Amino acid sequence: MAKNGQSSIYAAMERPEFYPHPVVEIKTRETHISKVFLTGRYAYKIKKPVDLGFLDFTTLEKRCHYCHQEVTLNRRLAPDVYLGVIPIALKNNRYVLSGPGRPVEYAVKMRQLPDECSMRRMLRRGIIDATKMNQLAARLVAFYQQAAVDEKKIPIGSWETVYANCEENFSQTEKFIGEILDERMFQIIQHATRSFLQRRKALFAERIANEKVRDCHGDLRTGHVYFAKGIKIIDCLEFNDRFRYADIACDLAFLAMDIDSEGFPEIDQQLLESFTRCSNDDDIFVLIDFYKCYRALVRVKVNCLSLKESGLGGYERRRLVRETDKYMELAYRYAVNISRPTLWIICGMIGSGKSTIAERLSKILNIKVLRSDVIRKDLFGFQPDASVDVPFGEGIYSEEVNRLTYGKLLMLAQEEVKKGCSVILDATFNNRRYRSEAQRLSKDLDTDLIFVECTASLPIIRQRLSARETNRSISDARLHHLKKFKNTIDYQY
Numbered sequence: 001m002a003k004n005g006q007s008s009i010y011a012a013m014e015r016p017e018f019y020p021h022p023v024v025e026i027k028t029r030e031t032h033i034s035k036v037f038l039t040g041r042y043a044y045k046i047k048k049p050v051d052l053g054f055l056d057f058t059t060l061e062k063r064c065h066y067c068h069q070e071v072t073l074n075r076r077l078a079p080d081v082y083l084g085v086i087p088i089a090l091k092n093n094r095y096v097l098s099g100p101g102r103p104v105e106y107a108v109k110m111r112q113l114p115d116e117c118s119m120r121r122m123l124r125r126g127i128i129d130a131t132k133m134n135q136l137a138a139r140l141v142a143f144y145q146q147a148a149v150d151e152k153k154i155p156i157g158s159w160e161t162v163y164a165n166c167e168e169n170f171s172q173t174e175k176f177i178g179e180i181l182d183e184r185m186f187q188i189i190q191h192a193t194r195s196f197l198q199r200r201k202a203l204f205a206e207r208i209a210n211e212k213v214r215d216c217h218g219d220l221r222t223g224h225v226y227f228a229k230g231i232k233i234i235d236c237l238e239f240n241d242r243f244r245y246a247d248i249a250c251d252l253a254f255l256a257m258d259i260d261s262e263g264f265p266e267i268d269q270q271l272l273e274s275f276t277r278c279s280n281d282d283d284i285f286v287l288i289d290f291y292k293c294y295r296a297l298v299r300v301k302v303n304c305l306s307l308k309e310s311g312l313g314g315y316e317r318r319r320l321v322r323e324t325d326k327y328m329e330l331a332y333r334y335a336v337n338i339s340r341p342t343l344w345i346i347c348g349m350i351g352s353g354k355s356t357i358a359e360r361l362s363k364i365l366n367i368k369v370l371r372s373d374v375i376r377k378d379l380f381g382f383q384p385d386a387s388v389d390v391p392f393g394e395g396i397y398s399e400e401v402n403r404l405t406y407g408k409l410l411m412l413a414q415e416e417v418k419k420g421c422s423v424i425l426d427a428t429f430n431n432r433r434y435r436s437e438a439q440r441l442s443k444d445l446d447t448d449l450i451f452v453e454c455t456a457s458l459p460i461i462r463q464r465l466s467a468r469e470t471n472r473s474i475s476d477a478r479l480h481h482l483k484k485f486k487n488t489i490d491y492q493y
Contacts, residue, residue, distance in 0.1 A: 006049065009088060009105055012095040013037045013044065019097060033057065033239075044086070044097075044107040045070075055239040060105070067106045069238040077143055077217065077233035083109045113232060119225035123262050130270045132227060137274035139231045144248045144279070147214040156245045157213030159197070159204035166193050169297055176304040180324060185332045189297060192335035195420070196290050203283065203366065207247050212281070216251035218244035221258045249284050253291030260292070260330060282364040293334035299327040341447045342422040343413060345438055347429035348454035350477035350485055351461035357454055358426040365422065370412050372427035373474045376405040384474050392484040397476070406434045410441050417445045430489050 016023035019039055027038040033055065037044045047063045057063050067085040074082045086109045089101030097107070115121055119136075122128045155161060170190050177183045207213060217224075218237030226232040237244045252275065259268040276284050303324040307317065344367075346358040355371065362369045374384045380396055382388060388396055395401075409425055416423040429435050435451070442449035456464075465479040477485070 006046065006105070009046065009095055010035065013046075013097075018095070038112055041112060042083075043110045043112040045110070046105060046107050054243070057239075060103070064103075064106045066239055067108050070108050070236075073236050073238050073244075074234055076147075077139075077236070081111050081113065081232055081234060083111065085109070110234070113226045113228050113234070117226045117228040118223055119227065120222040120262065122227060123222060123259070123264055123267065128264070128267055130274075133267060133270040134274045136225065136231055137271055137278050139233075140252065141275060141278040143233075144214060144216070144251075147216060147248075149211050149214055150245070153215075153241060153245045154208055154213055156242055157204075157208060157247050157250075159201050161242075162204060162247075162250075163197050166197065166294060169294065169301060173297060173301045173304060176308075180304050180307060180321075181300070181328060185328060188339075189293060189331050189335040192339035193290070193293060196338045199420075200286070200290075200366070203286065204247075207249075207283065207287075212249070212283070213245070213247050215241075216244055216246050216248060218246070218251065220251055220255040222255065222262060223258075225255070247287070247291070248281075249287040250291045250294070252284065253288055254295045256288060257292040257295045257330065257334075261296075261326060286365055289334045289337040293331050293338065296327045296331035296334060300324055300331060303327065339420075341417045341420060341445070343417065343438065343442045343445075343447045343449045344422065344424040345429060345435070345449070345451045346424060346426045346454065347435075347451060349456070349461060349489070350428065350475070350481065351464040352454040352456045353464075354426050354428070354454045355475070357452065358424050361452075362424055365424075367422045367424060368416055369424045369426055370409055370416075371474065372405050372409055372425075373476070375408050375412070376401065379404060379408065385472050387472075388476050389478060390476075392481045402431075406437065410437055414441060414445065417447055422447075428485075430485070432490050 012018050014026055014028070014037070016026060016039075019042075021039075021041065023039045025040065029036045029038065033048055033050060033052070035046050035048065037046075045067075047057045047066060049058050049063070051058050055066075057066060064085070071082045071085055086098045086107045087103035088105040088107060089096045089099050090104045091099065091101030095104075116125075119128065122132075170193075173181070174186065177186055216236075217233065219235055220233070224233055224235045226234070252272075256268045256272060259265075259271065272284060272288060276282060303320050306312070307320050307324070312320070344358075344361065346354045346361070348354050355373075358369045358371070361367075376396055377384055377386060377388065379401070382396075390397060393399065406427070409427060413423050413425055425438070427434075429438070429451075439449060461482065462479060465477060465482060468475070468478055
């Protein structure tokens, strides 16, 4: 049906008597691909007869097909919201909803959800808390675990496809540099994205092997999440598998970025932490800023295309410009996060679990660990697991050797950072002087700096140190060193 034909249907749907149920007031919402009629109890969505390349609703048959797709796919996350596909017939020159006659259009019928229950509204009212984020995270984890894994569609989530999508995004956006977008920010986003993709290529293959590429939502935003008698998530992308079938980190990143854009980064952090706890998917923290950057730049592109359209009013144009600047700033911030190396300092008492944490972090982030125990022994020609049990503060554990060890540790860290790599330093850092030197190095190299102090109860520390008497360990710290070591600690940041 041509657009002017749909206009007559719209006119009919704006009249309360059109509906087979009581209607007091009708409100409408419209996008470039659909129009929704809100009647109070139910909502009816009509797809527009448009062809945008990535979607094609130009024929009645196609619109009917995608209406059914929308209902089927959205029932995964909102089963009691999507009620079915309703034909609109034309009989005696009168449009009839679900009545006799020849169907001339189709509508998706939904239960109308209260606006005040949308996550966006609740964020702005300050009533979203950690409990709700725990509930949402659990709902999403369950959804992703059940989402389909289709071998034929897995290439959609491959490194090659992600790379191509990013490059397409750049080529479609760069024409707005100067007129709308800042050139320096664009170049930093572009460079950071390409660099991340090259450094992390193997991770994308691992994600596919671990079945993290699934049939997701595709348009996960705060305006599509409702806390109404449980959690309802609506409006997934039904029209293009390429946009919906993706790494779950990419899907989650859209919601995380949207929460950031609303000005609630602490809520975003709560969601991500809860999600990783529920899913045991530690890669999320490696990938999230990359995919947030991608998602933010997609919004920049869409807004730029809208700004080039004629007919925009002054208010709408100014709103779009402000929104575009906001998304560009977010993309830039995420780009800095994925390109700027981080100096991780894993410190704490002997026997507190530093090396275990450092190795786990190394595996998650795929970055090198530099251990003071290994460096110290290497300075004197010892193998890493050689036992050198000397009195506290003597021999290769004297203060002079400590200075040499920490000097070498920081020098090796500097070499890693200059290669553009983050690095983990595993050492007690019990002396403030060594922590200050790490801070100075971070400032000189312009890295992020994160101190992680490991703690454990004294009974557990004693148990671990006692076990080293019979088990081989790289660390030479033993139970009889504990009392004197405790007296050297001055952890204050």
